[in-house]
Amino acid sequence: MTTPPAALGKDLVGLEHLSADQLRTILDTAEPFKEISERRIKKVPVLRGKTIVNLFYEASTRTRISFEFAEKRLSADTVNISSIGSSVAKGETLVDTARNLEAMRIDMVVIRHGSSGAAGFLADRIPSNVINAGDGRHEHPTQGLLDLLTIRDRLGRIEGLKVCIVGDILHSRVARSNIYGLLTLGAEVAVCGPATLMPPAVGELGVQVFTRVEEAIEWADVLNVLRLQLERMEAGYVPSLREYNRIWGVSNSRLAAAGRDLLILHPGPMNRGVEIDSDVADGPHSVILNQVTNGVAVRMAVLYLLAGGQLEKAEAAKQGGEP
């Protein structure tokens, strides 16, 4: 019996090098998994017997819990390691942590790390599947995927849409994963924010650059509004949060000027009144909570596919078939 090639390969480190087919496979696989979270008993035996380590070197609530729910609802055995109080805090290097995990025969590792490239570094050194849950400013592929799924859910397509990412593009792994995923699936992509928070040569990635949010709103069908971290103000990238809100904040009055409805995404956690006003976040075109719901489904799909699952068999796997 021959096994067809794995849909994703061993790891999910980023969206940059995934094909449109691979991206669609993940999104399509997420569809049947959505339903699991709506059941009274939210558990299927898809990853029964698999051990997964959630290795979080940075604080995370949303992403870590989302992964943990995805893993538990698929019946995997999971262990959480956060940097505080673990060997990591005692100065153990990433390569030694990797070797220890390998020695314990872990099936999968979900890693969040402050250094760009850390997920790929780990993936190159252990036989386990590695999923990047955010590495420095590099990528956050499952966030990119859940954004894609949410846009597709609401607007029925990705191709041909105009999506603008607004805010701190420079420090954002979410921005990079979104840019790669959206471009590969045929969307037009723009970024908008103060030039101090723009990466150099970002236009060469194939995106348009706006410095004024009014222009972005005029242009876009979808806004993905990024969190502005307080540290950015302290480091002098923007003079004050109040000024940031005045000039780059997404408000209903600015959106009204577009004369049409824009879909609003935000990866969370939000700073209400800074990058996004409450009436937008809580308004009818906000899909911010749908993103959270979809996050669990997308992560289930990624776990399943990396474990060797196939899109065609996802429905059967939920009923207890082999993944």
Add this chain to the structure above:
Amino acid sequence: MTEVVLLRGGRVVDPSQKLDERLDVLLVDGHVAKLGKRVSAPEHAQVRDCKGLVVTPGLIDVHVHLREPGEEHKETIATGAASAAAGGFTAVCAMPNTDPPIDDPAAVGYVAAEGRRAGAARVYPVGCISVGRQGQRLALVGEMVESGAVAITDDGNPVMNSGLMRMALEYALAFGIPVADHPEDLGLSATGHMNEGLVSTRLGLPGKPNAAEDIHIVRDLLLAELTGGHIHLQHVSTRFGVESIRQAKARGVRVTAEATPHHLILSHEAVDGYRTEAKMNPPLRCAEDVAAVRAGLADGTLDTIATDHAPHHYDEKEAAFAEAPDGIVGLETALGLVLTRVVGEGVVDLAAMVDRMSCAPARAFGLPGGTLAEGSPADVTVFDPAAEWTVDPKLFRSKSRNTPFTGWALVGRPRLTVVGGRIVFEG
């Protein structure tokens, strides 16, 4: 006992005498005794057949890090000097950014003494510009020169205070030594880990813009012009930097400058995949900068090829990119890389290469050597320009293995290194 070495029948390339012909070279008692078509071998002479080989004045690297004292797990003066000899270098200038830094005459004397004890390539100490490399107060420059320092630098760090740099250039005038600077405006680059550009954006790594280097190059040139001092600009990597030096030389500013083999050959694409072995400072730049560094080497704007040999333990480089230290080892790959990728690609000819790797460094730092004129020190490099080999870091004499050139197929390698008339390497 008299040491006599006769190098028989090699192609002698010595730009200091405008020589490029097949000659015998006789070395007696540490000096070049005779060059001639047919020199008869004196009694007890060690004769080496150099047919098919190139014989040049000993190569000199004015920029190496030997890590001793303080980081002997990376390199020692002895292993660094042996690595140099194996790479065809007869002399190296040891940077003072050790722990503690080489900022007083006793420390300079220690490096010089350990260098002599190593008995391989000559090791010339370079002292700090400022006490403790802190960029505050001038170090004991005069006493360090008396103890053997051939230049001063705070390398690893730039001198951020322009007033201090001015004083260093003025004060050094009394001793005839160059002030070497690592040109970098830390306000623009301190958070960076690689060249700022498309690759850094894709990888999500903070960048160091060209402007960080350009600003300090221009500042240093202005201060050299102001003071009449000799500025030596280390590891120049930007197109604007090269052009600024070219213009300053035309104005008569006393400036010499380095190009490293890696900035002549690699661009920032080499970092893709978070390859820490390609992490260095200044970072690998874009293709236009590589072309400018090459052009600068070709027209002599950049006087010397220097390796910036920077050993690091493998544990330190096996890390996430931001956590890995800057730098690569260079002594044992430099000649092969330059012959293959710089001379081999027509950037400079063999005579110009020998000038940039021997004559010009000797002139820039006022060192003995850089010539095979009769009576000069018997520092000689012999290499096989046709030998094909593959870079295998496991075979390095250096303690460290951090190189982006692993597995590269090169043409040309050292065969014989003679220092003060004594054969210190034969391969």
